[in-house]
Structure formats: C-alpha cells, structure tokens
Amino acid sequence: MRILDLLCIVLAVSGAYTLRFGSNDDAALRGQITEFSYVTVSLLLIIAWWSALEYTGSRDTKFIGTGIEEYRRVTATSLWLFGAVAVFSYVFQLQTARGYVAVALPLGVLFLVTSRWVQRKALQKTRKEGLNLHRVLLIGASSSVDHLNSKLEQHIISGYKPVAAVLTDSGAIRGELPALHGLPTVELVLDAIDRSGADTVAISSGAELDPTFLRHLGWALSAREVGMIMAPALTDVSGPRIHMQPVAGLPLIHVTTPKLEGVKAFAKRIFDIAVASCILLVLAIPMAIVALLVRLDSPGPALFFQERVGKRGKPFKMIKFRSMRTDAEAQLINLQDQSEGNGVLFKMKKDPRVTRMGSWIRRFSIDELPQLFNVLNGTMSLVGPRPPLPREVALYDNFAHRRLLVKPGITGLWQVSGRSDLSWDESIRLDLYYVENWSLAQDLLILFRTAKAVFGKDGAY
Missing domain, CATH: 3.40.50.20 (Rossmann fold)
Structure with a gap:
C-alpha cells in the first residue's frame, strides 16, 4: 500500500507539473527572499503527501478493507495538506501556480481512492478464500x-x-x-x-x-x-453514531440517533430535486419511447398508479411503467399460493401476469423511472426504505413502523442487498438500519451501488 500510494502521488504531481508547465525547465515559484524550482516543490510535495497519509492513520490495519473510513481519511488528509500549502504560500507571499494545485489535488485523490478500492477488493477476495484473516x-x-x-x-x-x-x-x-x-x-x-x-x-x-x-x-x-x-x-449501529468518552477511567460509549430534519432534511430535499430533474432531462426521450413500447406490447395505459404508504403513514400514488396486464390485481387472489416471496411480499419469478415488455423493463428496473416524478412532488426520495403497500403496513409491529419516519425511496439498502431475494425480517432490518443511520454520504454510496444491482441478475423479478 505504501508503494502504491507513492506511485499514485508521483503520477498526480508529475501530471500536474506537465499539464501546467509542459517542458519548461525554468518554471519557478517566486517569493520575496528566494526562488525555488517547481521540480523541487514537486519533490517536497510528494514527500509531504506520502508522509501525511502515514501520520494520519490512513494505512491503519483497523480501517483497511472495511467501510468508507479508509477513503475518508485519504481524502481528508489530502485536503488538509493542500490547505496547509495554501496557508504557507499566503504567509510567505509565495505566488503558487493555482493551475498546478488545481490539477494535483483532485488527480491525486482520484488515484489514491481508486488504488485503495482495487486493493480492498483484492483483500476481500483473499479473505473469502480463508487468507489474511x-x-x-x-x-x-x-x-x-x-x-x-x-x-x-x-x-x-x-x-x-x-x-x-x-x-x-x-x-x-x-x-x-x-x-x-x-x-x-x-x-x-x-x-x-x-x-x-x-x-x-x-x-x-x-x-x-x-x-x-x-x-x-x-x-x-x-x-x-x-x-x-x-x-x-449494539447491533445495526454505524460508526458515525458511536462516540467514546473516557470518564473516571471508564470508556463510556455514546450512541446518537441522527434526525432527518432541519438543515439535513433541506439538503436531502435539494439533492433529490436536483438529481431527479437532471435524470428526467437526460432520459425524457428514452422514457417516452418506453411508454410507447408498453402501449404497443399489450392493451392498457403506459403508466400504472398504485397506492403506497409514505412518510408517517400518509398514503400516496406511486407511478411506474405498467409491466403487467391490466387485470393483474384481480388475478392476484388465484396466485397467492404460488408466491415465491418472503411470506409477506408476493413475488413470482415467472409471474404469468407480467407482459413481454414488462419482463424486460423489470429486469433493468426501468419500470421504476416514473417514480422520479414522485421525488419531484415530495412523496418519495431518491434513497430510502422500500415504499410499502397498505396490506404490508397492517402487518407491522411497533418497531417496523419506524421505517415510516422517512420518505420511501426509489432505491435503498434493500435494492443493493438482494432485492426480492431478501427475507421479510431482513428487508425490515435493512430499512430500519437506513432510518437509524441516515447520512448524505450513505445516500451517495447507495446510488453508486444501485447501478451495479440494476445490471445484476440477483433478485430482479
């Protein structure tokens, strides 16, 4: 890891030097007292960056291969280092080339995080084989x-x-x-x-x-x-919620519960609106084509509206592309005994009610794209618990009702952790984990993992 970190830093700094100065050998950082060649500055930056990663514990074995703490430390260390460079330049009135810094920092962070991700996957592979444990x-x-x-x-x-x-x-x-x-x-x-x-x-x-x-x-x-x-x-509690405080020689563990309100709720809402709007603008024409194909494939409307239960138990109409025949709800009673779901949710891998086009759009979760309009009108979020049916909510115990404290999402932990193959208890546990440990960083990670889940085959039926 030390060798690969050094290689990433050298590539980033060398790339920044080449892009900013080309082959000019007389490029310099001019100050009031002395003059340093940018080659010297680059060497010092490489040494400082590599040493900072060691000093801040980004290579600590407690974090390697688990969670996002490793990535956070790499990014935070890089930002602090370049912040120190900026302060140093200001104090000593050194005219640091902004283009050099603007390229080196993001390039270095990108290389380092990518390198750590590759190493993490390799480590996890060996651990599954019984090594490095x-x-x-x-x-x-x-x-x-x-x-x-x-x-x-x-x-x-x-x-x-x-x-x-x-x-x-x-x-x-x-x-x-x-x-x-x-x-x-x-x-x-x-x-x-x-x-x-x-x-x-x-x-x-x-x-x-x-x-x-x-x-x-x-x-x-x-x-x-x-x-x-x-x-x-303590189970299903994420790291940011846990804080250790020594009191009278006792290591007291403080567990906080994040509340999705105030500034956090506003930030999540702005994020939902911005991302949903951009996706709709990009996919407007493809969605129109899908709607036309749904209409041509089988009799009935292109869109399907179904009542779901939203935040704090408030019902709303969820929008999807129609993937079943128009009499699907009437046929459900005759198919209940053939359910392959988790005992509460009705699922069939080869549901006879699903149309030819419906099977394809379900395969890639295209049928869920109209839910972006639910995000815009505020009844859903991009990321959240799975939107439940009223009959499912009727079976909730007191603890399961906590999943209704936030808006349901187009995707969520259930989407990236097995989808329809999950048991009922596991689905509820994942939803409760999301509610109890919400963060914007976690939303971004789930959205990133959703793309992989959508193009995977497991649980998609």
Whole structure:
C-alpha cells in the first residue's frame, strides 16, 4: 500500500507539473527572499503527501478493507495538506501556480481512492478464500458469543475468523466452534490462545467479568502482541453514531440517533430535486419511447398508479411503467399460493401476469423511472426504505413502523442487498438500519451501488 500510494502521488504531481508547465525547465515559484524550482516543490510535495497519509492513520490495519473510513481519511488528509500549502504560500507571499494545485489535488485523490478500492477488493477476495484473516477467540455468555460468531462468519470480508470460544455459562453455541466452559481466568484464556492459535480476543456482552481480570488480561495479551476487542450489545449501529468518552477511567460509549430534519432534511430535499430533474432531462426521450413500447406490447395505459404508504403513514400514488396486464390485481387472489416471496411480499419469478415488455423493463428496473416524478412532488426520495403497500403496513409491529419516519425511496439498502431475494425480517432490518443511520454520504454510496444491482441478475423479478 505504501508503494502504491507513492506511485499514485508521483503520477498526480508529475501530471500536474506537465499539464501546467509542459517542458519548461525554468518554471519557478517566486517569493520575496528566494526562488525555488517547481521540480523541487514537486519533490517536497510528494514527500509531504506520502508522509501525511502515514501520520494520519490512513494505512491503519483497523480501517483497511472495511467501510468508507479508509477513503475518508485519504481524502481528508489530502485536503488538509493542500490547505496547509495554501496557508504557507499566503504567509510567505509565495505566488503558487493555482493551475498546478488545481490539477494535483483532485488527480491525486482520484488515484489514491481508486488504488485503495482495487486493493480492498483484492483483500476481500483473499479473505473469502480463508487468507489474511485474524483468528479470534470469543469470550462471553453463550447467547452473545453465538450471535457474535454468526455475524463474523457472515461478514468474513471484515477479516475476523472465530476459531474457539470460552463460555461463561453452561449454554451451547451453534456450529462446530470448539468451546470451553467456566469463569475465565488469565491462564485459561492464554491456554485457549495457545490451543487455537488465536491472534485476537473478542469479549462479547453478557459476560460478568471483573474489571481487574480484564485489566490483567489486557496486560497479558499485550505482552504476547494479541489484539483485544470489546464487543458491546449494539447491533445495526454505524460508526458515525458511536462516540467514546473516557470518564473516571471508564470508556463510556455514546450512541446518537441522527434526525432527518432541519438543515439535513433541506439538503436531502435539494439533492433529490436536483438529481431527479437532471435524470428526467437526460432520459425524457428514452422514457417516452418506453411508454410507447408498453402501449404497443399489450392493451392498457403506459403508466400504472398504485397506492403506497409514505412518510408517517400518509398514503400516496406511486407511478411506474405498467409491466403487467391490466387485470393483474384481480388475478392476484388465484396466485397467492404460488408466491415465491418472503411470506409477506408476493413475488413470482415467472409471474404469468407480467407482459413481454414488462419482463424486460423489470429486469433493468426501468419500470421504476416514473417514480422520479414522485421525488419531484415530495412523496418519495431518491434513497430510502422500500415504499410499502397498505396490506404490508397492517402487518407491522411497533418497531417496523419506524421505517415510516422517512420518505420511501426509489432505491435503498434493500435494492443493493438482494432485492426480492431478501427475507421479510431482513428487508425490515435493512430499512430500519437506513432510518437509524441516515447520512448524505450513505445516500451517495447507495446510488453508486444501485447501478451495479440494476445490471445484476440477483433478485430482479
């Protein structure tokens, strides 16, 4: 990673120098006292940029291959560095060529982020093959250890492979994970590490462990260079919501709930209107052609209006290109027993009500494009929970109703995580995760991932 970072920076700075000065050897940065060649400036910038990435922890193994924190640190470090260059130039009245900086910064960030993305995909591929994994010893109550074990196994690309467990109660865990029972001692944990070859210890919730024991265990693990992780009973909580504050020697974890109101709601609304308007302007003619093809393919209107439930339970008419025969709703009763959905949502991979044109536009989610008009009139958002039918809302429990706190979206976590192949509980969990952890950065990431999901085959029927 260090070598590739250096290569990216050299390419960006060299590209900026070539584009700004060409082959002029006398290009210089002139100040009041001295004169520096831009070649020297470029060398200093390369060294400073590469060192800043190291100093700010962008290569920290805790962030490599997981989440967007790695990309955020790379971008933030680059912006801070060029901000410092601007301040330095101002203080010493150095006439820095703006074209040079304007090319080097975005080019460098683009190269670095792309390089990290490629490395991340390569790392995740090796982890799926069982390589580059931390071997983890789990400690805690059986139910908590079982939950943590299943989550780590499901998300193996994070780099943690449970290899053994020490259970503080007499319960059992699923799978074939070797487990010891009893109140753990430092000697017992170290023996389990020797037997399993673990390089990391994860302590889950539910274990009534003495603070003195945890301190002594931490010392013993540090001496062996074995990592120690505390896994609290928090699920579906994203990183930006968690803040650690030391109080009287206690690491208190603060969990905040983002509220989509005020400036944030205004920013999301402006973003929705701007993006939806641009898409409609670009796709106006193709959408008109699709509407004509729908009309020619089967009798009936080109658009289909269906009642859905929006923000705070308010019903609205969702617009789609018609992909079924006009009597589709009447035929639904006779097809209920053939549903291949998740028990609540009716889905059939080969639904006889779907027209020839409808099958094609569903395949690429083209039938959902008219929902951009729902975005413009404020009943939907570009990104949000899946817009539910009234009969689905009738089955909600108290917790599922929280998904109605925000506007439904044309796309969302459900769209990029399996679509129709998701179970009902998983669909609700993803929607609640979005509501609880909303951010504009997450919306942008979901929109980016939507393109891949649309052109993929999984869950599209």
